[in-house]
Amino acid sequence: MDELYHSPNLVAVYDTLNDEREDFDFYLSQLLAPPAKVADLGCGTGTFAIELAHRGYQVVGIEPATQMLASARVKGGDAVCWIEGTVADVPETERFDYIIMTGHAFQCLLRDTDVSNLFSEVGRRLVPGGAFLFETRNPAARAWDRWTPEHAGAPRPLPDGRLVRVVHEVERVEGELVTFLESYELGNPAERSHSRSTLRFMAAERVIELAKSRGLTVEDVWGTWAGDPFDPTHSPEIIFRLISASDGTEGIS
Known part of the structure; x- marks a missing residue:
């Protein structure tokens, strides 16, 4: 697992580096009113799960990284039911109206x-007609071309007064897989931590094919957080709303 998700030093800066919320606002707009039951899959430090709970939803936060989940528990207490692991670790007796996967976590499935296993496990834990919402970056937009030191942003302030600056460097591109190094300068360039990641950039057609093979129906596909329709050649994002089978059964194995 990437260093970012289990190093206490880096988990402490995660919320600062991920404070934009256009994805949260978009997913909130897709939900029925509380008290629908929602699973936040790959909940990280729990920011979205806690907000959902405070809005009146019944929320389960699911996260495989121990340090991330520990931070979530401190922030959210018992407002959320926390599960360390993946959706496969949730009892199949648990059924959700919505399962949401944010932060491009889908791209960690290489x-x-x-991907097929995820769709199968998700389908078994949605109520009939329940929705799975998630996003992946559109490979046609080639986001990795901008993951260079020249595109590094300005340092950002942390709650403890230090500054953090993130620098990306792509190491290799092999088909759909992009491996890159993230360097975190904490305080000064000499104080650096590193996290190496590999992400998969899947075409929308392949995601849809695998989803359908596991009994999930594609209801909507958007290309931006403003809700614009997906354009295969220009959209930066591919945002999916998949619906479970009406009878709650899984599709072809």
Whole structure:
């Protein structure tokens, strides 16, 4: 697992580096009113799960990284039911109106089998007609071309007064897989931590094919957080709303 998700030093700066909320606002706009039951899959430090709970939703936060979940528990207490692991660790007796996966976490699934397994596990835990909402970056937009030191943003202030600056450097591109190094300058360039990641940039057609093979129906696909329709050649994002089978069963295995 990437260093960012289990190093206490880096988990402490995660919220500062991920404080934009256009994705949260978009997903909130897709939900029925509380008290619908929602799973935040890959909940990280719990920011979105806690907000959902405070709005009156019944929320389960699911996160495999121990340090991230520890931070979430401190922030959210018992307002959320926290589960360390993946959706496969949630009892199949639990059924959700919505399962949401934010932060481009879907791109950490590097093999077709990983994606298919996710869709199967999600489908078994949605109520009939329940929705799975998630996003992945559109490969046609080639976001990785901008992951260079020249595109690094200005240092950002942390709650403890230090500054953090993030620098990206792509190491290799192999088909759909992009491996890159993130360097975190904490206080000064000499104080650096690193996290290496590999992400998969899947075409929308392949995601849809795998989803349908596991009994999930594609209801909507958007290309921006403003809700614009997905354009395969220009949209920066591919945002999916998948619906479970009406009878709650899984599709072809």
